Amino acid sequence: MVPLEQAQVSVEDRGFLFGDGVYEVIRAYGGHFFELGAHMRRLQHSAEGARLALGAIAEDLPALMRRLLVQNDLQDTNMYVQYTRGVAHPRAHAFPSEAKPTLLVMPLAIHSLPEGAVNKGVRAISLPDLRWQRCDIKSTMLLPNILAKQQARERGAFEAIFVRDGLVTEGSSTNTFAVFQGILATHSSGPHILGGVTRDAVVRLASTIGVVLREEAFTLEQLCQADEAFLTSTTSEVLPITQVDDRRIGHGRPGPVTLRLREAFLGIARG
Numbered sequence: 001m002v003p004l005e006q007a008q009v010s011v012e013d014r015g016f017l018f019g020d021g022v023y024e025v026i027r028a029y030g031g032h033f034f035e036l037g038a039h040m041r042r043l044q045h046s047a048e049g050a051r052l053a054l055g056a057i058a059e060d061l062p063a064l065m066r067r068l069l070v071q072n073d074l075q076d077t078n079m080y081v082q083y084t085r086g087v088a089h090p091r092a093h094a095f096p097s098e099a100k101p102t103l104l105v106m107p108l109a110i111h112s113l114p115e116g117a118v119n120k121g122v123r124a125i126s127l128p129d130l131r132w133q134r135c136d137i138k139s140t141m142l143l144p145n146i147l148a149k150q151q152a153r154e155r156g157a158f159e160a161i162f163v164r165d166g167l168v169t170e171g172s173s174t175n176t177f178a179v180f181q182g183i184l185a186t187h188s189s190g191p192h193i194l195g196g197v198t199r200d201a202v203v204r205l206a207s208t209i210g211v212v213l214r215e216e217a218f219t220l221e222q223l224c225q226a227d228e229a230f231l232t233s234t235t236s237e238v239l240p241i242t243q244v245d246d247r248r249i250g251h252g253r254p255g256p257v258t259l260r261l262r263e264a265f266l267g268i269a270r271g
């Protein structure tokens with residue numbers, strides 16, 4: 001454990017050279033990690049998909065993360081975990097015969113959401129989903145997501161929503177939900193989306209507040225005609241979307257189903 005400015009990684013780390021690694025972002029509320037078990041299962045899934053062995057880290061990580069919280073006197077924060085295939089010399093694409101994986105765990109300050117994001121909702125743009133066929137692996141190889149998010153920023157939007165084969169998959173760093181005549185819909189889990197921990201929590205919450213949910217993809221046109229839409233992620237929680245491209249969603253205000261789910265989500269997260 002070292003101060004952030006003293007933490008160093010070799011320039012030959014494959015995470016740096018190839019984006020050859022996986023990661024997690026886990027949020028702590030009041031000193032407690034939200035859905036830590038789900039994040040650990042997803043890290044295991046990502047590591048397996050990348051053919052990285054987690055080994056003892058799988059057991060040690062929760063305690064390590066808790067120590068970081070305590071030593072930094074943090075209650076509400078995000079925790080970043082990155083696990084790469086480590087340092088290999090010389091650079092070569094195939095796995096090195098011997099590599100010692102690099103584990104990085106660091107607290108990340110919670111960025112405040114843009115002014116009015118929760119009360120007024122955010123704008124999103126749509127973009128073709130140019131990513132690979134294993135979006136279920138939470139890989140550090142994020143160039144398509146970064147390019148999409150930057151395009152959103154440059155067009156004054158909060159998020160870029162990906163469309164693959166005519167269907168809305170997810171946002172560049174969030175999952176996407178829409179409400180059609182009271183029925184909640186989101187893309188099914190599988191290789192075309194990241195299985196969001198927040199998404200899964202919202203899926204479970206829907207039934208507890210009596211909202212019917214379909215894990216079924218919708219088209220961009222359907223999204224634009226939805227009564228409500230929102231995005232989910234560890235960092236954004238449940239955030240209303242009130243505009244996609246130049247189209248207003250519903251009445252252009254956060255909808256009742258979104259607000260109920262947001263409240264229910266914050267209730268369990270903060271509770």
Ligand code: PDD
Pocket residue numbers: 025145170171172173174175193194195196197198199232233234235
């Ligand atoms: N992003 N989809 C993508 C592509 C993501 O990168 C994320 C998370 C999500 C939402 O997953 P979760 O609810 O588990 O946070 C969906 C994190 C926060 C990030 O890269 O910073």
